[in-house]
Amino acid sequence: MSIIDYRAELTRAGANLDTRWAKLRFLARRYPLGAFGAVIMALCVFAAVFAPYITVYDPLSTNAAFSLARPSAQHWLGCDFMGRDVYSRIVYGSRISLAVGIGSLGLGLTCGVLIGLTSGYLGGWIDLAAQRLIDILQSLPLLVMALLMTASLGPSLRNTIIAISIALIPSSARVVRSTTLSLREQPFVESAKAIGMSQVRIAFRHVLPNTLAPLIVLATAQLGATILIEATLSFLGLGVPEPHPSWGRMLSESAAEYVRTAPWLVIFPGLAISLVVFGTNLFGDALRDVLDPRQRS
Amino acid sequence: MGSYLVRRFGLMLLTLFGISLIIFVMLRIAPGNIADILFDAAGFVDPTEKAQIMKDLGLDQPLPVQYASWIGGLLQGDLGYSYVTDRPALAEILPRIPITARIAGLAVCFAALIGIPLGVISAVKQNTRLDYILRVLSLSALSMPNFWLGLLVLMGCVAYFGTIPIYSDAPQSFWQGLAMYSVPAAVVGIRSQALILRLTRSSMLEVLRQDYIRTARSKGASENVVNYHHALKNAVLPVVTVIGLEVAILLGGLVVIETVFNIPGVARFLIEAIRWRDYPIVQNIIMYIALIVVLVNFIVDMLYAALDPRIKYSD
Numbered sequence: 001m002s003i004i005d006y007r008a009e010l011t012r013a014g015a016n017l018d019t020r021w022a023k024l025r026f027l028a029r030r031y032p033l034g035a036f037g038a039v040i041m042a043l044c045v046f047a048a049v050f051a052p053y054i055t056v057y058d059p060l061s062t063n064a065a066f067s068l069a070r071p072s073a074q075h076w077l078g079c080d081f082m083g084r085d086v087y088s089r090i091v092y093g094s095r096i097s098l099a100v101g102i103g104s105l106g107l108g109l110t111c112g113v114l115i116g117l118t119s120g121y122l123g124g125w126i127d128l129a130a131q132r133l134i135d136i137l138q139s140l141p142l143l144v145m146a147l148l149m150t151a152s153l154g155p156s157l158r159n160t161i162i163a164i165s166i167a168l169i170p171s172s173a174r175v176v177r178s179t180t181l182s183l184r185e186q187p188f189v190e191s192a193k194a195i196g197m198s199q200v201r202i203a204f205r206h207v208l209p210n211t212l213a214p215l216i217v218l219a220t221a222q223l224g225a226t227i228l229i230e231a232t233l234s235f236l237g238l239g240v241p242e243p244h245p246s247w248g249r250m251l252s253e254s255a256a257e258y259v260r261t262a263p264w265l266v267i268f269p270g271l272a273i274s275l276v277v278f279g280t281n282l283f284g285d286a287l288r289d290v291l292d293p294r295q296r297s
Numbered sequence: 298m299g300s301y302l303v304r305r306f307g308l309m310l311l312t313l314f315g316i317s318l319i320i321f322v323m324l325r326i327a328p329g330n331i332a333d334i335l336f337d338a339a340g341f342v343d344p345t346e347k348a349q350i351m352k353d354l355g356l357d358q359p360l361p362v363q364y365a366s367w368i369g370g371l372l373q374g375d376l377g378y379s380y381v382t383d384r385p386a387l388a389e390i391l392p393r394i395p396i397t398a399r400i401a402g403l404a405v406c407f408a409a410l411i412g413i414p415l416g417v418i419s420a421v422k423q424n425t426r427l428d429y430i431l432r433v434l435s436l437s438a439l440s441m442p443n444f445w446l447g448l449l450v451l452m453g454c455v456a457y458f459g460t461i462p463i464y465s466d467a468p469q470s471f472w473q474g475l476a477m478y479s480v481p482a483a484v485v486g487i488r489s490q491a492l493i494l495r496l497t498r499s500s501m502l503e504v505l506r507q508d509y510i511r512t513a514r515s516k517g518a519s520e521n522v523v524n525y526h527h528a529l530k531n532a533v534l535p536v537v538t539v540i541g542l543e544v545a546i547l548l549g550g551l552v553v554i555e556t557v558f559n560i561p562g563v564a565r566f567l568i569e570a571i572r573w574r575d576y577p578i579v580q581n582i583i584m585y586i587a588l589i590v591v592l593v594n595f596i597v598d599m600l601y602a603a604l605d606p607r608i609k610y611s612d
Contacts, residue, residue, distance in 0.1 A: 033433075135308070136315035139587045143549035148583055151571040152323035224440065231442050232553055236568055251445060259451045259461070266452060270445030278440035285436070 034286020040279025057085035089245035108168030116176030220284035377577035397562035404486030416497025438491035447557035541597035
């Protein structure tokens with residue numbers, strides 16, 4: 001049951017459905033944790049878009065006088081070893097996290113959807129070959145696969161996005177393939193065939209839109225994972241290189257030594273990562289409840 | 298069952314062959330090999346000397362030959378020599394495996410022993426305050442990067458003991474080792490624990506809605522008997538598979554945690570080898586990880602069939 005009559009369900013619950021805002025308000029009341037997650041995500045996007053307007057210092061400008069300065073009125077979250085303002089770097093860092101999150105998710109999902117759709121819809125030896133490919137890609141943990149890819153491509157923002165997207169392909173390909181397999185036998189696909197629609201058109205116009213609900217659930221769940229992997233790769237020095245203010249990279253500079261001497265350099269970037277991933281997880285959970293009623297608890 | 302096993306085994310070999318190809322090709326297209334890195338460090342490049350090093354390391358041969366010699370050696374237990382230390386790769390890798398294996402084993406025990414009971418409690422007390430707290434806690438555990446958690450634990454050690462635990466020396470006794478390794482194991486296992494909690498909860502809730510549970514209730518079975526005798530047995534099945542798969546994911550997490558805690562295990566060694574482009578080490582460790590993942594998948598599939606009489610594999 002992937003199609004829900006929202007209107008009937010909402011009316012039954014006594015919601016005012018006249019405007020888009022009323023619908024949103026209703027959903028927010030029904031899924032308060034999900035709404036909270038959405039707010040966190042919105043904050044992150046806001047920080048990324050308006051970074052220059054909500055910070056005072058340049059995230060890259062160094063100032064020896066403020067090396068390892070404690071959090072103060074001037075530098076809210078303190079300064080790192082090179083005297084760069086941690087607050088500015090965290091705000092600008094949201095751009096990196098979002099760029100990697102959206103970029104690798106988009107790339108990975110596109111490849112995964114194409115593989116899943118063709119293998120599920122066409123079947124036969126193409127399906128067999130695609131499944132073997134997915135098996136192979138899945139025989140390494142997500143992080144190790146991304147590690148292998150970045151080790152090979154070299155550290156840069158673009159390569160980090162590519163590396164993570166390759167690691168993300170199998171799960172979306174699996175999801176799309178399994179939904180496509182059941183959709184292929186549906187009457188509406190048969191009738192589209194009967195009126196002479198081309199295979200490609202049927203696959204993209206009729207089958208693909210019906211795989212969207214599980215795909216969206218998967219994508220939100222993976223957005224958090226993507227941000228975590230980027231942070232991990234950068235932490236290990238294999239992801240987004242200096243001087244980009246990546247959250248993971250900020251932690252790696254501070255790692256073992258600053259645990260003793262400058263705890264603010266450890267606490268705040270990690271807090272930023274955790275908060276954003278927490279937001280996407282909360283949002284993803286609520287979204288799954290809305291889009292996939294079988295899972296509802 | 299027999300022919301299924303054979304087919305499944307064949308697919309496993311095919312997957313391993315595929316991943317070995319990917320590992321080999323990806324590491325060969327990597328920019329800069331060990332010779333370049335060594336000469337970069339020295340500051341000047343003598344072409345004949347560089348060619349000699351390339352020849353010594355076998356890097357001048359065509360790629361298929363290099364691949365064949367790697368796989369051929371692998372099958373005979375010869376993993377080649379580390380470019381950096383010149384010692385056999387096997388001798389470099391093997392002593393580091395027990396440390397990582399111990400931490401991974403501890404982490405899995407930790408995750409299962411805490412995750413399953415908490416998941417059951419969360420499901421039985423659905424929509425109570427306790428359930429909400431457990432759900433939010435598990436979701437936060439899934440949101441935290443594990444290296445950050447590790448750093449926070451180190452910070453706690455500094456605040457409490459005034460120093461950071463040191464892992465470079467081998468533990469004196471079993472108990473000391475247990476105490477030492479349980480800290481990183483707890484940090485790396487908390488993600489799996491949260492995942493197992495969530496899965497146990499949803500699986501338990503699903504089972505509790507089934508007819509036979511209602512039957513058990515209506516014939517007067519007590520709440521505890523229904524929950525722990527009737528429901529848990531069936532609910533725990535999907536969890537078993539996830540515990541297996543978590544072993545694989547843990548290996549990824551250990552790469553980071555061993556780096557944070559400075560543990561001389563095989564996972565941190567992988568990162569060092571990647572930085573040095575030490576091909577024999579990198580390709581063998583990643584191959585080893587792939588082997589474990591594929592084997593674990595295989596075992597979990599078989600175990601699932603053994604545990605659930607409804608599942609029969611046929612060809």
